[in-house]
Amino acid sequence: MTLEATDLPVMRLSSTDAPAADLAALARATDTRFILAVFTNLAGKPCAKLVPVEAVDELQSDGVGFAGYAAGAMGQVPKDPDLVALPDPTSFTPIPFVRPGLALVHCDPHVEGKPWPYAPRVILKQVLGKAAERGLSVKVGAEIEYFLVQRDEDGTLRTADVLDTSRQPCYDARDVTRMYEHLTSISAAMNSLGWGNYANDHEDGNGQFEQNFHYADAMTTADRVVTLRYLISVLAEQRGMTATFMPKPFADRTGSGMHMHLSLWRADGAAFPDADDPRGLGLSETAYAFIAGILDHACALQGVIAPTVNSYKRTGATATSSGATWSPRHATYGGNDRTHYLRVPDGNRVELRGGDGSANPYLAAAAAVAAGLDGIDRRLDPGAPGGTPNPETLPMTLLHAMDALTADPVVTGALDAAGPGVAEYFAALKREEFFHWHNTVTAWEIDSYLTAF
Structure with a gap:
């Protein structure tokens, strides 16, 4: 994710244009x-x-x-x-x-x-209003990862590109070139809209891709995530493929994240950078308090930014065919190190790596911002970068995440920002989802138990 500006032809008229x-x-x-x-x-x-x-x-x-x-x-x-x-x-x-x-x-x-309090866009507006009360605005960048797949007649899922089979396909120029028409159609769409697409790459799993666009204010980015998922899905479908943002469609491959790059701004400029930072990451005390808030609420936050049963197949993975999972298991932070829950690539922003492709971008931004603001309000300190992780920090399943969420007044407060009852309703839906999955007899159970006793 870059913080550079871009000059591109714009089809989407902004709120500053006269007829907007x-x-x-x-x-x-x-x-x-x-x-x-x-x-x-x-x-x-x-x-x-x-x-x-x-x-x-x-x-x-x-x-x-x-x-x-x-x-x-x-x-x-x-x-x-x-x-x-x-x-x-x-x-x-x-x-x-x-x-x-x-x-x-x-x-x-x-x-x-x-305004309906259960509407995600309405919820994010309310949380951003709370930031504004503190003299802060929020900018967000989002990384969109997805798989391109097809299904055989028997329902088996497979990579759409049958030649995409190498053990470490990440960044492979040949795999990217074979998907040239799809990737360039999405890139051209983003750039025609003025989003500033700056990179399109093959990710770590066979059939997995990522397409990036420049950061913007939190609401605009959330809108663009929804729009881009729609565009990727529809344009892939036109080419006979299915684009899936499912966190872990293949057990042996890296899952798809939705990493969010977060920064706070005041009227006079960015609130995160500090060249004199004694901890060496180039961050201000405001940024460290924001980081501490997210870490303090990480377990509950996972219930919002990783909100499906399948999400915990991604964060719980211990190995993949490529050799790395690229998903955090512990609530730690550090510098330009992708093993942390919060990565600090530079002094301008923090990258939240716990979220995945199933996250609602409005809710994800709202919950993350609320957690960070709580850290600022309480002047929390995250400790030294790269601290020793607690192996039980992040939830193991969606059910564990819902237990953490309902016990956390800050994250539930974010979901209830536009009116009470939303967090309770959301948690009930997710618990129902978990038990619906739990009550389904799977092939693994048949293989493990059919003749075991």
Whole structure:
């Protein structure tokens, strides 16, 4: 992740552009014929309605209605009133590379005229408001890792590129070249939108890739993560492949993370750098307190940034076919060292490496920021870089993570930032998910126990 700026042609009009508050003007300027009005549920599923440009004024003024229970994980039951998704015009994004004339806009769900507290985007807004009360703004960069796969007739999952078979495929120029059309289509899309794609590479697992874009304010980055996952999925599908952000689709390969690069800013500039840092990482006391807060709440935080049963196959892995898991097992921090939960590549930012591809980016950013702000409020000290890890620090399963989450008032407070009950609802959903998996008889059990007794 780089902190350099970029000068690229921009299709996405920003909030500083004069017509940015007018969806109709944005649609005309970009030859848009249909708009996807998008929000995510708590599980990260992108939900949308397709709105013709002829109804754009109605979309902007009245929003578009959804049966919230049908959207899943939105804190509703069938009898509840509609979720009304109100668009944020500053997030308007033309995506003609998916379909000519298509755009999307991210929305904030409301119920009966009020922001819905179970809506992830609404939650992040509230947490960022708490940072603003302290005179701080938050910038985030996100690394998007995923596998390109296909399924055989019997359902077996395999790498989409049948030639991608080497023991250490990371950065292999030949594997990248064979996926040239897919990777360059995504890169061109990001750059046409002004996101500043600066690298596309083959990651550590066979069939695994990463595509990077420049950091931005926390809300913009979260919107872009949702948009990019959608773009990668749809464009891969057009080429006969499935793009999966599942944390650990293959037991013997490295899992897919969603590393977040976090930095705080004041009106007069960045709050993290300090060239005179006696600990040698180039960080300010504010940055160290932020780090300490994240470490202090790491167990509960994992329940948000690694929110699936499969997540703990990634963080619990002890070996992979390439020789390294690249996922943290302990809540430690250090310099430019990828074995830590929090890596400090330079004095401008910290990289949170515990999250994975199943994380909802709005919730992940909200929970991480809340944990860091708590460290600042309490003036916590993380100790010396690279301290001795506690082998029991990070949760072993999703169930352990939910126990940690419900016992942590800071992380539950982040989920409840827009209204009470969200954390309890989220934890109940995740416990149900765990026991649904736990009650499924697997091939491993048949192989292990069928004739063992």
